[in-house]
Amino acid sequence: MSKRTTYEEIIEVVLEHEGGFVDDPDDKGGATNFGVTQKVYEEFIGVECTAEDIKNMTEDEAREIYYQRYWKPSRADQLPGDLREVYYDMCVNHGEGGAVKILQQACNNKRKPDNKIAVDGGIGPNTIKATKNLQEWELMVERSGFYWNLVFKGSKYTDRTNQVKFIRGWIRRCFKL
Numbered sequence: 001m002s003k004r005t006t007y008e009e010i011i012e013v014v015l016e017h018e019g020g021f022v023d024d025p026d027d028k029g030g031a032t033n034f035g036v037t038q039k040v041y042e043e044f045i046g047v048e049c050t051a052e053d054i055k056n057m058t059e060d061e062a063r064e065i066y067y068q069r070y071w072k073p074s075r076a077d078q079l080p081g082d083l084r085e086v087y088y089d090m091c092v093n094h095g096e097g098g099a100v101k102i103l104q105q106a107c108n109n110k111r112k113p114d115n116k117i118a119v120d121g122g123i124g125p126n127t128i129k130a131t132k133n134l135q136e137w138e139l140m141v142e143r144s145g146f147y148w149n150l151v152f153k154g155s156k157y158t159d160r161t162n163q164v165k166f167i168r169g170w171i172r173r174c175f176k177l
Contacts, residue, residue, distance in 0.1 A: 005081040011063060017089065021055045026065050026162050033053075034062035035092060038070065038126050063064045066092065076098070082136045089173070090143060097121035098146070098151045106142035107134055144171055 004010045018035025019150050026044040029037040031051040036044075038054050071077075074096055085102075090099035104119040108132040111117070117126050147170040150163045 002083045006095070007067060007077075007088075010085050011071075013064055013085065014066065014089055014092050015059070015062070022034075023054075024084050026165065033057045034059060035063050040065065044124065047153070055161055070096065075128065078128050079131050083131055083134060083139055085137055086139050086143070090097075093170075094146065094174070096123070100127065102142050102146050103131065103134075103139065106139045107131060108140065109138065110134065147171060157166065 002092055004013060014036055014122045018032070021031075023031040030053045031038045033041075033054045034057065036054070036057060038049060041054055041057060041061075042049050044061075063158065070091045071088065072089055074091045076084045076091070087099060087103055090102055093099075094102065098121070100121045100123045101119050104117055104121075104127055107127070108116045108119065110133060111130070111167075117130050150166075150170075151161055
């Protein structure tokens with residue numbers, strides 16, 4: 001499905017998904033612009049900032065943050081080409097550790113019980129090797145399960161958290177890639 005494999009190609013889709021400035025009180029990330037949270041922006045520039053500073057962040061700054069903070073440490077360029085876009089978008093949306101855990105679990109769903117990799121959130125050689133036979137759709141399905149877990153309270157289908165207002169956008173993002 002996905003044909004984008006380089007940072008330059010993938011970041012265009014990420015920025016489209018992330019959109020512009022948002023400061024929704026129910027969004028656990030707080031004030032964001034281009035998907036970059038206030039906390040991440042403060043770490044990048046090295047000083048505290050306000051929501052107004054986030055609103056004034058440039059797209060070029062966001063691109064540099066995404067490259068330095070997410071692309072390089074994610075090791076996305078070492079995964080099979082078909083997985084890179086989904087995996088990198090997960091790193092941006094869930095944080096690297098969360099994205100790697102989803103990736104690792106998706107790999108384990110295909111493996112025999114005695115051949116599973118650790119679901120530890122670390123992107124090392126075992127995880128990279130385990131992705132060789134993983135299909136993009138399998139990763140997307142595992143990711144959708146992560147999103148639904150953010151919404152359901154326990155195992156009751158009708159009892160939802162306040163995060164339910166985001167689920168349609170998350171699932172659209174998950175399968176649009």
